[in-house]
Amino acid sequence: MSDKIFNVLFLCTGNSARSIMAEVLLNSFGENRFKGYSAGSRPSGHVNPLALEVLQATHLPTDGLRSKSWDEFSRPGAPHMDFVITLCDSAAGEQCPLWPGQPITAHWGFEDPSTFGGSAQEKRVFFDKIFRQIASRIRIFNSLPLATLDRVAIKRELDALGSPATRTSTITS
Template sequence: MMPPDSPTPDMILPQPPNGTRYGMVNRRLGVLFVGRVNAGRSMMAEALLRHHAGHRFDAHSAGLTPVDRPNPYALARLRAEGVATGGLAPKPLERFMAPDAPPVDIVITVSELAATGMAGAWPSQPVTAHWALPDPDPALYPDADAPEVLVDAIFQDLRRRIDVLSVLPAHCLLALSQWRDEDEDGLRTA
């Protein structure tokens, strides 16, 4: 088995329609997870990607309408798994659309509102995906145990998705930004 960023023969690497060729990628890819309020799902995804593949990706998260503080159940779940939570705070999406923003190669929305609110928002051509996950806001659930159980399920789902994302070759991820279609897994470009 070849290492994740090893060169792949051109006959195996899918080429975009315009004939652009991709070689090895010698930098970390910027990944932005976007949620509704950037307090639970998107923040957990940021922390998990940083924890599992921070050597390959610069992970960030933001919200359409960020709240004042993170979801306490999300922070507790991350800490229980030994995932660093220092510096996690809700951030506005506008921060990542400014001219001096960190580069974003991949945008992953984690709420339906973010997915519809983000349509066509990126002037560059980042790879985009939508990971449909339920909202873990404790205010939505009258049962006292429900938010904790839901956050655990979201954490498990995110961990599986992050495991897959973190082993995909960077040059193949960047090649996706040149394609103009959508597959059944939700990878698409604007």
């Protein structure tokens, strides 16, 4: 793969928290290397306020964020995706649209902070935990030497990032 800017689409069912955070993180960490996008199979229509709170607390941009359908990215004229990464088990199990250009796909499962029960403070703590897990994975992805790897090696690396062993060994709670 070349030194071009790679387009990455992060998918979750509702596109209200995990995929939104991943989009912002990749756009912040992967400057001049990646362009992150996010979408959902059944978008909620809003960005979770706690996701926005976590992003703002870390001084990451939140302007223009919105919950959107993955259909936007399968239409003619949509940005060509180099990578499509699901972040929730339900989106990973759904029949995805056909993405033009055969992007490399992977699944990095994260718990859904939007469904976490508890006090307001416990919810904030859980959102922060998931945010840090996603940030760790994005940092590793950003450090991959994509220009020196072939498609098979990149796919293997992306799958390894989503494996249970990687989740417990590289990501702190």
